[in-house]
Amino acid sequence: MPLNRRNLSDFTRRIPTPLRLATSLVLMIVFGSVLLTLPGITVTGRLSFSEAFFTATSALTVTGLSVITPGSDLTLFGQVVLLVLIQTGGVGFMVVAVLVFQLLGRRISFADRIALRDSFGLLDLHAIVQLTRQVVVAVVTLELLGAFFLWLNWRSFLGDERAIFYALFHAVSAFCNAGFDLFAGTPGYSGIPTDNLTLLILGILIFIGGLGIPVVADLMLWQKRRRLSLHTRLTLLVTGALVFIGWFGLFLAESGEYGALASETTGRAATLSLFQSISARTAGFSAIASFKNLTPASQLLKMGLMFIGTAPASMGGGITTGTFTVLILALWAYARGRKNPHVFGRSIGSFTVRRASAVLTISLLVIITATWLLLITHPHAVLDKVIFEVVSAFATCGLSLEYTSNFDLSGQIIIALVMIWGRLGALTIVLALAQLVPNSNLQYPEEKILI
Numbered sequence: 214m215p216l217n218r219r220n221l222s223d224f225t226r227r228i229p230t231p232l233r234l235a236t237s238l239v240l241m242i243v244f245g246s247v248l249l250t251l252p253g254i255t256v257t258g259r260l261s262f263s264e265a266f267f268t269a270t271s272a273l274t275v276t277g278l279s280v281i282t283p284g285s286d287l288t289l290f291g292q293v294v295l296l297v298l299i300q301t302g303g304v305g306f307m308v309v310a311v312l313v314f315q316l317l318g319r320r321i322s323f324a325d326r327i328a329l330r331d332s333f334g335l336l337d338l339h340a341i342v343q344l345t346r347q348v349v350v351a352v353v354t355l356e357l358l359g360a361f362f363l364w365l366n367w368r369s370f371l372g373d374e375r376a377i378f379y380a381l382f383h384a385v386s387a388f389c390n391a392g393f394d395l396f397a398g399t400p401g402y403s404g405i406p407t408d409n410l411t412l413l414i415l416g417i418l419i420f421i422g423g424l425g426i427p428v429v430a431d432l433m434l435w436q437k438r439r440r441l442s443l444h445t446r447l448t449l450l451v452t453g454a455l456v457f458i459g460w461f462g463l464f465l466a467e468s469g470e471y472g473a474l475a476s477e478t479t480g481r482a483a484t485l486s487l488f489q490s491i492s493a494r495t496a497g498f499s500a501i502a503s504f505k506n507l508t509p510a511s512q513l514l515k516m517g518l519m520f521i522g523t524a525p526a527s528m529g530g531g532i533t534t535g536t537f538t539v540l541i542l543a544l545w546a547y548a549r550g551r552k553n554p555h556v557f558g559r560s561i562g563s564f565t566v567r568r569a570s571a572v573l574t575i576s577l578l579v580i581i582t583a584t585w586l587l588l589i590t591h592p593h594a595v596l597d598k599v600i601f602e603v604v605s606a607f608a609t610c611g612l613s614l615e616y617t618s619n620f621d622l623s624g625q626i627i628i629a630l631v632m633i634w635g636r637l638g639a640l641t642i643v644l645a646l647a648q649l650v651p652n653s654n655l656q657y658p659e660e661k662i663l664i
Contacts, residue, residue, distance in 0.1 A: 473501050
């Protein structure tokens with residue numbers, strides 16, 4: 214029977230949501246890779262397909278790791294394409310698809326609503342399309358506000374016209390927690406400007422982008438409901454605690470005699486440490502000039518912050534603050550002899566704890582496996598630098614010890630796959646693969662093993 218539009222629609226509706234999300238991201242990466250190989254993208258010549266594939270993957274997974282220097286290697290057209298890929302990766306392919314369908318007057322199917330719910334990390338389908346529009350409006354508004362203030366701050370040394378595009382690009386990159394910047398490659402700059410106002414604007418955008426769509430949506434509805442969900446309260450509490458821990462730890466390690474901030478005043482060192490703590494978990498911007506020379510203590514702290522990452526359904530990656538919070542609460546409940554974790558007068562179900570445990574286990578296996586593969590394929594690689602790059606890719610962070618460019622094609626493919634895994638999330642990929650295997654109701658007798 215020929216595959217007409219109706220048959221195709223029925224077929225796509227039967228595709229499980231995790232598989233739809235994974236396939237959509239892969240297709241977008243292929244499309245983005247082809248775009249980046251077009252003439253006019255680079256200043257000289259063209260990007261090789263491997264360079265285009267790595268750059269498109271990094272942009273659509275909002276990571277920021279790069280084997281090129283966008284500020285000097287890409288033309289204005291190439292930078293615009295990169296900006297579009299970052300924005301698409303940040304708000305999510307499903308959101309972009311829904312907006313296009315709405316503009317074309319097409320009805321949003323039930324399967325698409327489920328995919329939207331899962332990509333947002335929401336628990337129900339109530340007014341999902343309306344919420345999508347509200348979230349997109351909020352995202353664009355915040356990005357434009359950030360771009361306006363960056364333009365006011367940068368116009369004095371970039372000029373009005375150049376400052377407009379630079380401000381828009383970095384506002385989107387910051388809010389989407391992508392970490393791409395155009396200053397690295399600009400004469401006189403090794404990275405983003407580090408004046409206090411720039412760091413404040415970018416820090417606010419990064420922080421809000423890392424809270425997650427459910428939290429942003431909850432905050433948008435606070436005036437009507439006058440209450441915040443348990444998820445929102447825990448996310449704000451844990452995010453604030455992680456920022457403070459990172460701030461204090463980085464300041465302590467880097468303001469000492471051998472630290473990267475040893476030459477800075479106390480106030481300046483505190484400011485740079487605070488921004489770096491906000492950026493460390495997933496944004497990838499570096500305000501420290503000698504970032505690759507961070508002390509081992511700071512590198513370990515940053516890997517911990519990156520591994521935890523941002524909130525679920527946010528612009529960032531990592532195991533998420535939700536997983537981290539549930540695991541800590543479950544550990545505390547076990548130590549107290551409780552059956553289920555309790556917090557703020559609410560109980561967390563065992564199913565949620567099992568999901569968090571699964572995410573942690575799978576994530577550790579992915580990081581260990583990717584690190585081992587890179588060490589096998591690159592015999593002269595340095596262990597600590599390889600682990601840092603892998604964790605940064607997994608957390609879709611983009612912070613780098615300038616070691617990614619040392620990897621050959623096989624290493625770049627491994628890092629790209631880790632970025633894809635990190636953006637989709639451990640459970641999304643596992644569930645997508647599990648959908649390919651038929652369910653079985655077979656049960657076996659229970660037996661205990663030693664723990």
